[in-house]
Amino acid sequence: MKLPFDSHFFMSVVFLCSVGLLCYLYTSLVEKPNRLRSKLRKQGVSGPPPTILLGNIMELKKARSTTSNSLSSEPPATHNLAAVLLPLFDKWSKQYGQVFMFSIGTKPILCVNQPDIVREFSVCTSLDLGKPSYQLKQLAPLLGQGILTSNGTTWAHHRKILAPELYMEKIKGMMNIISESAISVLNLWNSKIEAEGGVVDIKIDEYMRNFSGDVISRACFGSNYSKGEEIFLKLTALQELMSWNNISNRIPGMRYLPTKTNREAWRLQNEVKKLILQVVKERKETTFEKDLLQMILESAKNSNLSEAATERFIVDNCKNIYLAGYETTAVSATWCLMLLALNQNWQDRVRAEVLEVCGGKIPDVNMLSKMKQLTMVIHETLRLYPPVSVVSREAYKDMKFGNLDVPKGFSFWVMVVTLHTNSDNWGADAHEFNPKRFANGTIGACKLPHMYMPFGVGPRVCLGQNLAMVELKMLMALILSKFTFSLSPQYVHSPTLRLLIEPEHGIKLLMKKLSTVPRV
Numbered sequence: 001m002k003l004p005f006d007s008h009f010f011m012s013v014v015f016l017c018s019v020g021l022l023c024y025l026y027t028s029l030v031e032k033p034n035r036l037r038s039k040l041r042k043q044g045v046s047g048p049p050p051t052i053l054l055g056n057i058m059e060l061k062k063a064r065s066t067t068s069n070s071l072s073s074e075p076p077a078t079h080n081l082a083a084v085l086l087p088l089f090d091k092w093s094k095q096y097g098q099v100f101m102f103s104i105g106t107k108p109i110l111c112v113n114q115p116d117i118v119r120e121f122s123v124c125t126s127l128d129l130g131k132p133s134y135q136l137k138q139l140a141p142l143l144g145q146g147i148l149t150s151n152g153t154t155w156a157h158h159r160k161i162l163a164p165e166l167y168m169e170k171i172k173g174m175m176n177i178i179s180e181s182a183i184s185v186l187n188l189w190n191s192k193i194e195a196e197g198g199v200v201d202i203k204i205d206e207y208m209r210n211f212s213g214d215v216i217s218r219a220c221f222g223s224n225y226s227k228g229e230e231i232f233l234k235l236t237a238l239q240e241l242m243s244w245n246n247i248s249n250r251i252p253g254m255r256y257l258p259t260k261t262n263r264e265a266w267r268l269q270n271e272v273k274k275l276i277l278q279v280v281k282e283r284k285e286t287t288f289e290k291d292l293l294q295m296i297l298e299s300a301k302n303s304n305l306s307e308a309a310t311e312r313f314i315v316d317n318c319k320n321i322y323l324a325g326y327e328t329t330a331v332s333a334t335w336c337l338m339l340l341a342l343n344q345n346w347q348d349r350v351r352a353e354v355l356e357v358c359g360g361k362i363p364d365v366n367m368l369s370k371m372k373q374l375t376m377v378i379h380e381t382l383r384l385y386p387p388v389s390v391v392s393r394e395a396y397k398d399m400k401f402g403n404l405d406v407p408k409g410f411s412f413w414v415m416v417v418t419l420h421t422n423s424d425n426w427g428a429d430a431h432e433f434n435p436k437r438f439a440n441g442t443i444g445a446c447k448l449p450h451m452y453m454p455f456g457v458g459p460r461v462c463l464g465q466n467l468a469m470v471e472l473k474m475l476m477a478l479i480l481s482k483f484t485f486s487l488s489p490q491y492v493h494s495p496t497l498r499l500l501i502e503p504e505h506g507i508k509l510l511m512k513k514l515s516t517v518p519r520v
C-alpha cells in the first residue's frame with residue numbers, strides 16, 4: 001500500500017518529535033531540578049543526594065516503615081514525636097544543618113528550621129509565596145480548587161469571601177450549635193455509662209469526629225449532621241485513598257490511570273459533589289440565612305461565572321471547609337483528652353476552673369475566655385501534637401529570605417513538630433506536657449514565639465482558628481464538668497502520620513460520671 005506521504009518525511013517527523021519529547025523530559029525532570037539545587041548549593045545549603053527521578057523517596061519510605069511499629073504500647077513518658085515520626089528529618093537536620101534540601105521525586109524541597117528564616121517566611125505577604133504545586137496536584141482530586149488548594153488572586157478571592165464568616169463575631173452566633181453538638185456526645189456517653197454499670201471503656205475518636213462534623217455542618221452550612229454525615233463519610237474515605245500510604249499519590253501521573261483505587265476515588269468524588277449540590281438545592285428552596293454557604297452561593301452568583309464554574313466554586317469550597325475544619329478539630333480534641341487522662345492533676349485543676357467559672361451553666365463566650373487553665377492545656381496539646389505536621393509553601397518567583405536567595409520553583413517545608421519541641425526554644429522539658437509554659441499566653445511561652453505555629457503562619461494562617469479554639473474549649477469544659485476519665489489499659493500509644501498526626505489505634509478512655517466536686 002502506498003502511503004499518502006513520503007515515508008522518509010514521516011520517519012523524520014517521528015524522530016524529531018521523540019528527540020523533542022526526550023529533551024523536554026530531560027530538562028523538566030533532571031536539568032531544571034539540578035539547576036535549582038545547584039543555586040542553593042552555591043550558597044552553602046546541602047542535603048542528602050537525590051536519586052534521578054525518585055529524589056529521596058526511597059529513604060523517606062524506608063524511614064516510615066521502620067518507625068511505624070517502633071512505638072511504645074505504654075502511655076508516653078515523653079512526647080517526642082519529632083524523633084518518632086520524623087527521624088529521618090532529625091538525622092538530616094543534624095547532618096546538614098537547620099536549612100537543608102531534599103527531593104520528593106524531581107521536586108526540590110528546602111527544609112527550614114532556622115529561626116530567622118522561619119520569621120521572614122512567616123511574615124511574607126507576597127502572593128508569589130503560595131501552596132506548593134505538587135501538593136495542589138495531589139489534593140485536587142480530594143478538594144478541587146478552593147481556598148486550601150488555590151494560589152495567587154484566585155486564593156485571595158476565596159479568602160476575602162470566606163474570612164468574615166469565621167470572625168469571632170460570627171462565632172458568637174454559633175455558640176448554641178457548638179454546645180448542642182457537645183451535649184449530644186455527653187448524652188451518648190451518659191447512656192453508655194448507665195447501661196454498663198458506672199464505668200465504661202470508650203474509644204473516643206468517632207465521637208470527636210461526630211462533634212466537629214456536626215458543628216461545621218450546622219454552623220457553616222445550616223444543615224444538620226444527619227445530612228452532612230454521608231458527605232463526611234465519603235470525604236473521609238476519599239481522604240484515606242489520597243493519603244501517603246496509597247502508592248498512586250507518590251508516582252507522578254499515576255492518579256490519572258484507571259486503577260481500582262483511582263476508580264473508587266473518582267466514584268466518591270462524584271457522590272460528594274452530588275450530595276453537596278443537593279444541600280445547595282434545598283438551601284435555595286428553603287432559606288435565606290447569611291451563613292457561609294449563603295456567602296459562597298451569593299459570591300458565585302455575582303461573579304458572572306458559567307453554570308459549571310459556579311457549581312465548581314460552591315462544591316470545592318464546601319469540601320475545603322469540611323476537610324479543613326473536621327478532622328483537625330476532632331484529632332486535637334482526641335489528643336487533648338488523652339493528655340488530660342494521662343495527667344490527672346491537670347484534669348482536676350481544669351475541672352475545678354470550669355466548675356468555678358460556669359457554676360453548672362453551659363459556658364458562653366465570656367465564660368470560655370475566663371478559662372485560663374483550659375486554654376493553656378489546649379495550647380500545650382497543639383504544641384505536642386500539632387495535627388498539621390508541616391507548613392509548606394512554594395516560591396513562584398525568585399525570592400529572598402534572610403541571606404538565602406531562593407529560586408523560583410523551590411518548595412519550603414517548615415517542620416512544625418520539630419519547631420514545637422526544640423529544647424533551645426522551649427527549654428529542657430520541651431518533650432514533656434507542661435501547660436504552665438503558656439501561663440502568659442502563646443507570646444510568653446518560649447524564647448521565639450513565632451516558632452509556635454499549630455495553625456500555620458502568615459496570610460495563609462488557619463481561617464478557622466477562632467472557631468477551633470471555641471469548639472475545643474466548649475467540648476472540654478462540658479466533658480470535664482460531667483465525667484472523670486483515665487487512660488484505658490487497652491490504649492496503645494502510637495501517633496502516626498497520615499494527612500494529619502493521628503492516634504494510629506484511636507484513643508480509649510475509662511470514663512465515669514463525676515460524683516463529687518474535686519478539691520485542688
Ligand code: HEM
Nearest residue numbers: 324325328329332388454455456457460461462463464468
Ligand atoms: C485544631 C483545629 C485546627 C488546626 C490545628 C488547623 C490548622 C491549620 C493549618 C496548619 C493550616 C495551614 C496554614 C498555613 O499553611 O500556614 C490551616 C488552614 C486552614 N484552615 Fe485550619 N485548622 C484547624 C481548624 C479549622 C477549622 C475549624 C476551620 C474552619 C471551619 C479551618 C479552616 C481552615 C482554612 C479555610 C484554611 C486555609 C487558609 C488559607 O489557605 O487561606 N481550620 N489550618
